[in-house]
Amino acid sequence: SLDWGYTDDNGPSTWAEKYPLAAGARQSPVDIDTSKATSDNSLVDREIDWSYPSNCSYRIVNTGYGWRVDTYGDDTALSGGPLSEVYKLEQFHCHWGATNDEGSEHTVDGKSYAAELHLVHWNSEKYSSFKEAASQPDGLAVLGVFMEIGNADNAELEKIISLIPKIIHKGQDSQASFDLDFGSLLPESKHYWTYLGSLTTPPCNECVIWTVFKEPITISERQLEVFRSLKSVGEEDAIEPEEGKLVKNYRPPLPLGNRVLRECGP
Numbered sequence: 001s002l003d004w005g006y007t008d009d010n011g012p013s014t015w016a017e018k019y020p021l022a023a024g025a026r027q028s029p030v031d032i033d034t035s036k037a038t039s040d041n042s043l044v045d046r047e048i049d050w051s052y053p054s055n056c057s058y059r060i061v062n063t064g065y066g067w068r069v070d071t072y073g074d075d076t077a078l079s080g081g082p083l084s085e086v087y088k089l090e091q092f093h094c095h096w097g098a099t100n101d102e103g104s105e106h107t108v109d110g111k112s113y114a115a116e117l118h119l120v121h122w123n124s125e126k127y128s129s130f131k132e133a134a135s136q137p138d139g140l141a142v143l144g145v146f147m148e149i150g151n152a153d154n155a156e157l158e159k160i161i162s163l164i165p166k167i168i169h170k171g172q173d174s175q176a177s178f179d180l181d182f183g184s185l186l187p188e189s190k191h192y193w194t195y196l197g198s199l200t201t202p203p204c205n206e207c208v209i210w211t212v213f214k215e216p217i218t219i220s221e222r223q224l225e226v227f228r229s230l231k232s233v234g235e236e237d238a239i240e241p242e243e244g245k246l247v248k249n250y251r252p253p254l255p256l257g258n259r260v261l262r263e264c265g266p
């Protein structure tokens with residue numbers, strides 16, 4: 001069985017037993033208490049800036065904890081906002097719940113969204129590898145995008161969702177070179193909250209500068225159901241057809257503690 005996961009016997013409340021960092025004071029996600037957000041001048045003139053290729057080859061993989069798209073981040077760049085260096089895109093993935101009233105990892109004044117997209121970048125200016133960066137306090141920069149249920153499909157996400165039937169079981173992957181317009185995976189408004197946090201899964205390294213956009217993007221119920229059809233077990237694991245479905249893979253919020261929560265934009 002998995003040594004950590006999202007079920008009652010291996011879920012977030014048990015992680016600190018095997019992954020002591022999970023009990024740290026700089027953990028993610030957090031509830032974004034909008035009344036605590038400060039808008040100091042340090043961010044207002046430093047828009048967060050990204051450049052992603054419009055056509056690139058990708059690999060989508062079922063990690064057993066969800067789907068993950070590995071990007072070969074050569075000509076990608078994320079800078080500005082709370083970042084002092086240029087970060088490269090390493091991968092992106094998503095978190096969701098069993099029903100639409102849960103699923104995001106960050107919450108806003110106690111409100112959960114149906115899902116949350118994470119674009120994971122690493123500080124390639126200061127560190128020589130993603131792995132090294134993941135052990136540094138300013139090593140990773142993750143963009144969090146809330147997803148709410150809307151009537152229309154999200155066309156860009158559909159390119160990813162169409163590949164999910166090929167990776168239903170843990171360990172399966174699919175190579176695809178599709179032209180992904182990352183810009184449309186991000187909301188129109190660049191307004192965001194930012195704080196210092198961690199990976200939201202084991203090993204829970206406290207290495208992430210988090211930037212969570214205020215405006216959600218929309219995804220359809222059908223698209224979210226496809227996410228929930230993923231399995232957390234391999235093809236060879238003999239289980240009943242309905243068992244092992246990845247219906248939820250989000251960590252509930254941890255205390256912000258004495259960390260500063262900054263915001264850019266109303």
Ligand SMILES: CCN[C@H]1CN(CCOC)S(=O)(=O)c2sc(S(N)(=O)=O)cc21
Pocket residue numbers: 063065091118120130131134142198199200201202203
């Ligand atoms: C299931 C495993 N998830 C993690 C795998 N990696 C960590 C170790 O790598 C060297 S990672 O850096 O790619 C990230 S980012 C991330 S989140 N949800 O905070 O954006 C979780 C993980």
Ligand SMILES: [Zn+2]
Pocket residue numbers: 093094095118200
């Ligand atoms: Zn994540």
